[in-house]
Amino acid sequence: MDEKKLPTQEEDFSEWYNQLVLRAELADYSPVRGCMVVRPYGWALWENIQKALDKRFKATGHVNAAFPLLIPQSFMTKEKEHVEGFAPELAVVTHGGGKELEEPLVVRPTSETIIGTMYSKWIQSYRDLPVLINQWANVVRWEMRTKLFLRTLEFYWQEGHTAHATEQEAVEETERMLNVYADFAINEAAVPVLAGQKSESEKFAGAKATYSIEAMMGDTKALQAGTSHFLGQNFAEAFDIKFLDENNQLQYCWTTSWGVSTRFIGAIIMTHGDDQGLILPPNLAPYQVVIVPIYRKDEEKAAVMEVVDRVASGLEAVDVRVKVDERDGLTPGFKFNDWEMKGVPLRIEIGPKDVEKGSIALARRDILGKSGKSFIPLEGYVQAVGDMLDEIQANMLAKATKFRDEHIFEVTDYESLKDVVENKGWAVGWWFDDAENEAKIKEDTRATLRNFAPAEGEGICFYSGKKTNKRAYFAKGY
């Protein structure tokens, strides 16, 4: 095996992913099976995701708080569907301080129960509503098969939990946050997503309705990249979250919850990455620009570094995230490959020839080779680099959107659905909503109903032949 190169996506997409995560230094395996260590470069990416989302949460009126990691086991059993959904994947703490606990504690797999408990205490009146809280946290779900970022025993996420006076408000909140996620995915991560409602069988344990954003990965499999749940009054009833309305009537609240996790990093990797490594969208990349200095002798080094420092500080002054690769003893060629593996959107090369000519060389990560390379005069480089980053961001979205659209196929009968999900990508078609039929398709093809698609008018279900006003996407998923 050539250790310098990744396996290609073509020959083994899964192995390409595994090795890329390790070699780009995003994450590493932990001593505990199924857990992951997020390395500084991966965490920096997560921090940028956090910033972009958090800004949107604040802009829509939410505030952050922190709820505890440990939850009394009994809390988990209060909402019937919630227990059933999560029972198989709970980690339970039975001992503390050297003694067996009277009541075991579960490590949160999500926080509806503990937050619901607190909300019942905090909410008395319609004047207390709505409550719009988010928390950034880690959660634990005991998964059987794990994969870095996509499915690990412990993962990091944000979970928003809101309580409202009316059903309509809660439904609006659910949709608002779904749109926030879609906006974030498209405009920050350059990951085109399809937002829609999940089917009954795919919805969150305890929810009335679940919505998701679905992204297409480079192997055409689907990845649920974010979810938003309308919880109705299920949790309000289970946790006694009540308020007095304007008419002095006691009512249950309507609640929602919504989350995006470190899994989203997997979505970025598999949406944009190529055989050379990661390709990160400029808006989220830990380093937007890397500068590789080139020189032979010490005199050259001094002259080159003078320009390098000037270029770097000029960019930093307008908040471009810049890394100067000053590592000694590595050839420029090695550094080019190294930063390509790490997905830095734009590379600037500065050598003696550039110093002499008063220019710098730009190489964009989204277009490899000569066609992605350009030489610009030092004069006005700040503007040029900024424009280039914008262009890369836009190009990445356009490319990913084109790829996705080319791999979605309209189906009108079951045979063509089978062919599409097996060989081509995603299928979309008229679907008469029926859980049994959905299960049969899943069993037959291993493809699942990802979410419902926008539909106008009526059509004939590709499976049952029944008249329906719904359309749905089907695909194999992660």
Added chain:
RNA sequence: CGGGGUGUAGCGCAGUCGGCUAGCGCGCUGCGUUUGGGACGCAGAGGUCGACGGUUCGAGUCCGCCCACCCCGACCA
């Protein structure tokens, strides 16, 4: 939990029929020459051969049991 596979240096691996001092590549350290697409030379450091038990004059190698991890299925943000 079912099926398959692998455990030898930080990583990837070789180690023949049981044989004496366990090797190779990458990486790592030092020095020198290099540096515009994955540099080279020289000198070094680094090992409870997954664990336990057995067979044997002798076990990385054969036998037994255990453990861990990976891949494929059932479940999943």
